Amino acid sequence: MRRILFLARAEVLHVVRDRATLAQVLIVPIVQLLILSNAATFRILNTPTYVVDFDRTSASRGLVTRFAASGHFQVTGQSASLDLANEALLRGDVTMVLTIPRQFEASLVRTGVAPIELSVNAEKGSAAGIVQSYASSIVATYASELSPATEPVPIRDVPRIDVRMRSWYNATLNYKHYMVPGILVALVTLIGTLLTAQNIAREKELGTLEQLNVTPITRGQFIAAKLLPFWALGLINLAIGLLVARLVFGVPVRGSVLLLFGSAALYLVVALAIGLWISTLVETQQQAMFVTFFIMNVYLLMSGLFTPIDSMAPWVQVVSQLNPVRHFVTIARAILIKGAGLAEIARPLMILAVYGAVMLTLAVRQYSKRTA
Numbered sequence: 001m002r003r004i005l006f007l008a009r010a011e012v013l014h015v016v017r018d019r020a021t022l023a024q025v026l027i028v029p030i031v032q033l034l035i036l037s038n039a040a041t042f043r044i045l046n047t048p049t050y051v052v053d054f055d056r057t058s059a060s061r062g063l064v065t066r067f068a069a070s071g072h073f074q075v076t077g078q079s080a081s082l083d084l085a086n087e088a089l090l091r092g093d094v095t096m097v098l099t100i101p102r103q104f105e106a107s108l109v110r111t112g113v114a115p116i117e118l119s120v121n122a123e124k125g126s127a128a129g130i131v132q133s134y135a136s137s138i139v140a141t142y143a144s145e146l147s148p149a150t151e152p153v154p155i156r157d158v159p160r161i162d163v164r165m166r167s168w169y170n171a172t173l174n175y176k177h178y179m180v181p182g183i184l185v186a187l188v189t190l191i192g193t194l195l196t197a198q199n200i201a202r203e204k205e206l207g208t209l210e211q212l213n214v215t216p217i218t219r220g221q222f223i224a225a226k227l228l229p230f231w232a233l234g235l236i237n238l239a240i241g242l243l244v245a246r247l248v249f250g251v252p253v254r255g256s257v258l259l260l261f262g263s264a265a266l267y268l269v270v271a272l273a274i275g276l277w278i279s280t281l282v283e284t285q286q287q288a289m290f291v292t293f294f295i296m297n298v299y300l301l302m303s304g305l306f307t308p309i310d311s312m313a314p315w316v317q318v319v320s321q322l323n324p325v326r327h328f329v330t331i332a333r334a335i336l337i338k339g340a341g342l343a344e345i346a347r348p349l350m351i352l353a354v355y356g357a358v359m360l361t362l363a364v365r366q367y368s369k370r371t372a
Contacts, residue, residue: 005225012229025195025233026240029187033241037180037249044130046074048094050085053078059105059146063116066142067098072134089121096120096131108146169338176249181332182305184241188264189271189325190296192234196275197288199226204283223364227272234268235261254339260332263345266352267328273359274324280366299325324355 049067053060067073073096077088085097099117107114118135122128170177238261245251274295282288300306302316303325309317320326327348334340342349 025191025237029191029237030240030244032187033180033183033244034248036183037176037245043175044127044134045071047072047096047131047134048076049073050077050079050088050094050097051075052080052082052085052097052099054080054102055100055104057105059108059114060100063100063139063142064098066138067135070134070138072131072138085119089119092121094121095128096135098135174250177251177337178333179305180245180249180251181336182303182329184238184245185325185329185332186296186300186303186305187241188234188238188268189299189328190292191237192230192268192271193275193278193296194289194292195230195233196227196272197278197282197292198285199230200276200279201282201285201288205285223276227276230272230275231265231268234271235264238264251336253336255335255341259342259345260335263328263331263335263349263352266349266356267324267331270324270352270356270359273356273363277359277363277366280363299323302326303329305329321351324352327351327355 051064051067053064064075064078068075076094077085079085082099085094085099088094089097097117097119099119101115101117104114104116116139118132120128120131120135242253242257242260246253275292278288278291278295282291302312302320302323304320305325309320309326312320330348331345331352334345338344
C-alpha cells in the first residue's frame with residue numbers, strides 16, 4: 001500500500017506542477033459546462049419567420065401578432081409576394097413562412113373554418129418538428145379565442161374531453177435540468193478516459209515505462225497508483241461541476257449526494273479502465289487522443305444525452321446497453337431530478353459494476369502482454 005501511495009503522490013505532483021494539465025483537469029471542464037449547457041437546448045426561440053398576408057384583416061393581423069408575441073417566432077420579413085418568401089426560405093434567412101390566404105376572416109365568420117399555410121425548412125430535421133409544434137399550438141390557441149365570435153351556430157351537448165397535463169420531476173420544463181447532468185457526466189468521462197490513456201502513453205514515449213516495470217513494484221500496484229489520482233480528480237471534477245450546476249443553472253438535487261458520488265466512484269473505475277485499455281493499443285499520446293475521441297463520439301451519440309434512447313432504432317437501443325455513459329447519465333438524472341434511491345438505480349448500477357470488472361481485467365491483462 002505504501003508503494004501505491006508513493007507512486008500516486010508522485011503522479012499528483014506531476015499534475016500539479018504541469019499547469020497545462022491542471023487547467024485541462026479543473027478549469028476546462030467547468031468552462032465547457034457553462035458553454036455547452038447554454039448551447040445544447042431543445043428549446044427554439046426567435047425562429048426567423050416570413051409572413052405573406054393576402055387577407056390584411058383584423059383576424060389575420062391578430063394571428064401574426066400572436067406569432068410575434070409568443071417568443072418562439074420573430075417576424076423578419078412581411079410582404080404579399082410568395083416569390084420573395086420562397087427566396088428567403090431558400091437562402092436560409094428564414095426558417096418558416098406563414099401564408100394567410102385571401103378571405104381568411106370572411107371564411108372564419110361564414111363557416112368557422114379557414115386555412116393557413118406553414119412552410120417550414122425541414123433541412124434541420126427535428127428542429128423543424130419542434131417549430132411546427134410551436135406554430136400549431138399558437139394557431140390552436142388563437143382559434144379557440146376566435147371560436148365564440150366566429151362560430152355561426154353554438155354547438156351544445158357535444159361531449160368534450162378536458163385534458164389537464166401535469167409535468168412530473170421538471171414542472172417548469174427547464175431543459176437545463178435535463179441537459180446539465182448529462183453534460184457533466186460527459187465531461188467527467190472525457191477527462192478520466194483521456195488523461196489515463198495519455199498518461200501511460202507518455203510513459204511509453206519517455207521510455208520510463210520499462211524502467212518502472214523492472215522495479216520491485218507489481219503491475220497491479222503500478223496500475224493502481226496510476227489510476228488512483230485520476231479517480232480522485234474525476235470525483236473533484238464532479239463536485240465542482242455539481243456546485244456550478246446548482247448555483248448557476250439551478251439544477252435540483254433531490255436525491256442523495258452520497259449515492260451520486262458512490263455511483264460516480266464506480267463509474268470512474270469503468271472510465272479509467274477504458275483509458276487503460278486504450279493505452280495498451282497505442283504508442284503515443286497523439287494516438288491515444290485520436291482513439292479516445294473516436295470512442296467518446298460513439299459513446300455520447302448513443303448515451304441518450306442529446307437524443308432520447310426511446311427514439312433510436314431498436315437495434316441501436318440494444319447496442320447502447322454496452323455503453324457505460326448511458327447508464328451513468330441515467331443514474332445522474334434519476335438521482336438529481338427524480339430523487340431516486342438505490343432501489344431505482346440498482347439495474348444500471350449493477351451493469352456498471354460488471355462492466356468495470358470486465359474492462360479492468362481485460363485492460364490489465366492486455367497491458368501485461370504488451371509490456372512484458
